[in-house]
Amino acid sequence: MAAGADLPVVDLAPFFTEDDSGGVTRATEAVREACRTHGCFRAVNHGVPAELMARALELSAAFFALPDDEKARARPAEGTVAPLPVGYARQPAYSADKHEYVLVFDPKLRFNEYPAEPAGFREAVEECYAKFTELGLLVQEVLNECMGLPPGFLRDYNGDRGFDFMSAMRYFPATEEENNGLSAHEDGNCITFVIQDGVGGLEVLKDGEWVPAEPVDGSIIVNIGDVIQVLSNNKLKSPTHRVVRKQPVHRHSFAFFFNIHGDKWIEPLPEFTTKIGESPRYRGFVFNEYMQMRMRAKIHPPSRPEDVVHNNITHYAI
Numbered sequence: 001m002a003a004g005a006d007l008p009v010v011d012l013a014p015f016f017t018e019d020d021s022g023g024v025t026r027a028t029e030a031v032r033e034a035c036r037t038h039g040c041f042r043a044v045n046h047g048v049p050a051e052l053m054a055r056a057l058e059l060s061a062a063f064f065a066l067p068d069d070e071k072a073r074a075r076p077a078e079g080t081v082a083p084l085p086v087g088y089a090r091q092p093a094y095s096a097d098k099h100e101y102v103l104v105f106d107p108k109l110r111f112n113e114y115p116a117e118p119a120g121f122r123e124a125v126e127e128c129y130a131k132f133t134e135l136g137l138l139v140q141e142v143l144n145e146c147m148g149l150p151p152g153f154l155r156d157y158n159g160d161r162g163f164d165f166m167s168a169m170r171y172f173p174a175t176e177e178e179n180n181g182l183s184a185h186e187d188g189n190c191i192t193f194v195i196q197d198g199v200g201g202l203e204v205l206k207d208g209e210w211v212p213a214e215p216v217d218g219s220i221i222v223n224i225g226d227v228i229q230v231l232s233n234n235k236l237k238s239p240t241h242r243v244v245r246k247q248p249v250h251r252h253s254f255a256f257f258f259n260i261h262g263d264k265w266i267e268p269l270p271e272f273t274t275k276i277g278e279s280p281r282y283r284g285f286v287f288n289e290y291m292q293m294r295m296r297a298k299i300h301p302p303s304r305p306e307d308v309v310h311n312n313i314t315h316y317a318i
């Protein structure tokens with residue numbers, strides 16, 4: 001790991017003030033550069049109150065500290081209509097991923113199943129969800145500008161918030177034998193936001209080195225997902241990242257996935273192909289097909305390493 005390396009920091013404050021004087025242009029340029037070089041950045045002054053994020057992490061820690069049978073009650077009856085099972089779940093013992101989580105969709109959709117305890121958890125989750133949605137819409141506008149797309153293109157193309165979801169996670173302490181928390185992967189969606197407690201462990205691959213995304217109170221790690229990578233024909237990249245577990249503590253984090261509707265057709269946009277005389281690097285696909293493929297790989301992890309690579313976006317690479 002490169003000594004002292006950290007993720008690029010982008011101050012989003014200019015997007016929240018009327019009095020600009022070039023700040024918006026500079027912040028947009030900083031996002032463009034970060035998404036080109038790292039595929040991610042640390043956002044500060046992003047509009048999500050630090051107090052809210054700290055409270056959500058603390059309350060999730062209180063929930064995960066409950067006995068297993070109480071946690072298991074935060075699980076809906078069979079036959080969920082949500083795109084993914086909501087509520088509490090734990091990665092199966094055979095999985096290389098070592099965490100448990102509570103998954104929620106947009107509270108307005110009424111799919112969610114919340115734990116009864118601790119008091120205030122549901123409210124904190126719902127407040128965070130609303131704030132992350134606002135931030136997702138803002139970062140999407142910024143990416144639209146970074147990508148040189150017609151004004152409002154991404155907003156119209158990705159106007160349905162029904163597939164966004166958020167996961168509150170607790171990673172188990174590392175053992176003597178191994179410390180994998182979440183295996184190296186790229187996010188399949190559009191934009192991800194991660195907040196974490198003080199334990200740390202999130203790492204981003206940059207030029208073959210794992211760069212730790214150190215915990216910094218109040219900041220949010222913003223990741224570009226595969227959809228943006230494909231639309232931009234690799235101009236913006238979806239970074240490989242992983243979570244390493246520590247000893248002897250649990251680690252808590254939230255990830256918010258600003259997604260796209262499952263029926264959407266995803267392919268490199270003309271701005272990055274025909275209009276500039278470049279060949280598309282991906283064939284088109286329906287987003288749901290990609291999500292299903294990733295889900296199958298998670299539930300039934302491939303036994304041969306050569307199959308693993310085809311469960312990510314390289315499956316569609318030309």
Ligand SMILES: O=C(O)CCC(=O)C(=O)O
Pocket residue numbers: 169182187194196202241243253254255
């Ligand atoms: O827990 C984290 O820090 C990251 C989670 C993540 O990368 C994911 O859920 O895709």
Ligand SMILES: [Fe+2]
Pocket residue numbers: 185186187192241
């Ligand atoms: Fe991820």
